[in-house]
Amino acid sequence: MQRDGCDYLSIRSTVGPEGWLxxxxxxxxxxxxxxxxxxxxxxxxxPGGALQVQQLCWSFNNGFVDTLQVAGLKGEVEFxxxxxxxxxxxxxxxxxxxxxxxxxxxxxxxxxxxxxxxPNTLELGFQAVHNTNFFGGNPGCNLFAVINSLxxxxxxxxxxxxxxxxxxxGVLTFVFPCRANF
Numbered sequence: 440m441q442r443d444g445c446d447y448l449s450i451r452s453t454v455g456p457e458g459w460l461x462x463x464x465x466x467x468x469x470x471x472x473x474x475x476x477x478x479x480x481x482x483x484x485x486p487g488g489a490l491q492v493q494q495l496c497w498s499f500n501n502g503f504v505d506t507l508q509v510a511g512l513k514g515e516v517e518f519x520x521x522x523x524x525x526x527x528x529x530x531x532x533x534x535x536x537x538x539x540x541x542x543x544x545x546x547x548x549x550x551x552x553x554x555x556x557x558p559n560t561l562e563l564g565f566q567a568v569h570n571t572n573f574f575g576g577n578p579g580c581n582l583f584a585v586i587n588s589l590x591x592x593x594x595x596x597x598x599x600x601x602x603x604x605x606x607x608x609g610v611l612t613f614v615f616p617c618r619a620n621f
Contacts, residue, residue, distance in 0.1 A: 495591070496617035501609035504528045505535045508621050509563070511551065522547040522565045524582075525621075535597060535607050536573030545569045545580065553588065561586040563593075577601030584611055591615075 492510050499505040505526040511518040523546060528539030536543055549565020563584040574580055577599035586593035591613035599605040614621070 494617050496614040496621050497591075497611040498614055499535055499595070499609055500612050502533050503535050503609060504532050504539075506614075506621050507611070508617060509549075509551070509565075518551065520549050520551055520563075520565060522549055522567055524567055534573070535609070536569075536571070536605075541573060543569055543571045543573050549582075551586075554585070557585070559588045561588050561593075574599040575601060575603035575605035577603065577605055580605070586611065 492512065494508060494510045496509075497507045499507065503526075505524060508523045508525075509520045511520045523544065525544045526534035526536060526541055528534040528541040530540050532539040532541075534541040534543070545567035546569075547565045547567030549563065551561055551563045554560045554562045563586055564582070566579060566581055568579045570578065574597075578601075580597055580599040582595055582597045584593050584595040593611045594608070595611050596608045597606065
């Protein structure tokens with residue numbers, strides 16, 4: 440290739456049979472680069488279509504002080520959940536895991552989904568673990584709830600299998616918005 444005394448290709452080097460080949464290769468590389476940019480731009484999620492986390496909160500009724508906070512992807516029909524179940528019962532108060540004074544937190548995961556058995560109903564199920572002596576000393580518990588999809592209130596049952604099986608049941612009351620430190 441000829442050089443014009445400069446460190447860049449001369450216009451003279453792009454003319455002639457070898458120059459046409461050089462121009463076609465550069466044009467092909469440019470088109471491929473442009474195609475990659477267009478494809479990647481199309482694949483980027485738009486701010487309006489981005490997945491958002493939704494939090495739902497309930498309080499356990501029937502005299503229990505426990506609270507339940509679940510988080511999942513907003514807009515999904517059936518979606519995985521992250522779960523935090525807390526209680527802070529003073530003397531004379533009752534927590535699901537046992538009488539007060541009681542402070543515990545269970546962390547777990549599960550799923551919420553519309554049920555095919557009952558209209559306007561969601562089923563919520565999750566497995567949660569803790570490191571306390573509550574719930575009969577069993578470290579893992581399963582909670583299943585049937586929730587009205589119009590009011591988000593429902594009923595729940597908890598089972599904690601182990602050497603001393605533990606079961607309890609009650610009513611969930613939907614709390615909106617979720618309070619701080621719920």
